[in-house]
Amino acid sequence: MEICGTHTVALSRGGLRDLLPPGLRLVSGPGCPVCVTPSGYIDNAIQLVSENRAHVATFGDLMKVPGASGRSLSSLAGTGRVKLVYSPHELVEIARETRSPVVFLAVGFETTAPAIVSALLEARDRGAHNLFLYTAFKTVPPALRFLLSNPGNGIDGFLLPGHVSVIIGADAYTFLESAGGRPGVITGFEGLDMLLGILTLLRQIERGESKVQNAYPRAVRAGGNPRALELIARTLEPRSETWRGLGPIPGAALGLRPWLAASDAEKEFNIPPAEDHEPPGCLCARVIAGMSTPPQCSLFGARCTPDDPVGPCMVSSEGTCAAWFRYGGAR
Secondary structure (H helix, E strand, C coil): CCCCCCHHHHHHHHHHHHHHCCCCCCCCCCCCCCCCCCCHHHHHHHHHHHCCEEEEECCHHHHHHHCCCCCCHHHHHHCCEECCCCCCHHHHHHHCCCCCCCEEEEEEEECCCHHHHHHHHHHHCCCCCCEEEEEEEEEEHHHHHHHHCCCHCCCEEECCCCHHHHHHHHHHHHHHCCCCCEEEEEEECHHHHHHHHHHHHHHHHHHCCCCCCEEECCCCCCCCHHHHHHHCCCHHEEEEEEEECCEEEEEEEEEEEEHHHHEEHHHCCCCCCCCCCCCCCCCCCHCCCCCHHHHHHHCEEECCCCCCCCCCCCCHHHHHHHHHHHCCCCC
């Protein structure tokens, strides 16, 4: 299983699956932050805008993700109350130029969390106290533990995410070496990186080993990025939230610490917990868990396309269904 959504896209774009021998199967894991965000989160964001309680700022991938009602934030783009950003640090000027509250949809893994919270701290330092975060940060190690707890998933090894590992470090995965673990290899994103990662995993499986190996040493250190980890520890705390397709995972999310409560959108706007709803016929939840491939979904390439998506796996630039559609054939 490749955990990272960027790996999924790179594998498909590079045609690497076609180079693999028979009997070796790669499945995609829950490594797309937009894909694992429950649909109720989108509904809550839409309600903030529809009720004119706040302006909402977001990365582009979230704009077309349907909520439980099938409605997306893109339907409100013409109101002027939904702002598209490319970098978290755009938020500082957006908040300073906007009189209304600005809620940023803070979706991501350990990779993006430091940049987003640093933008919040900068806004507070510059007197822009109208910026709020609606956090949906997820953390990878607890999700791996959750996958290991299901002995029926058939996973023999993990291609571990390169970007996340730059932040958290190779040592964050040592639990994979314990009893009941699986071999794990941290890989980069070039074709050769991923083929090396697959080969390293196969050698471990052949020897009956379960080790964590770093095949991306030019970017990943054992202890990760100390400054980013310190910032995460100072501003965010673990919490348990629902992952789309996987359900509630203990400690697999990050929320703002109490000293930042005044910038927490959930508290300021009394936002209810985000519930998960799957559209009828959509297999996105099974795709995220590595239990199905996109072509096994009856909606794939017919009712569900990047122009008219049903589930987030067809929306996100890191979504498995979008990658298969673009590079693996729609039908």
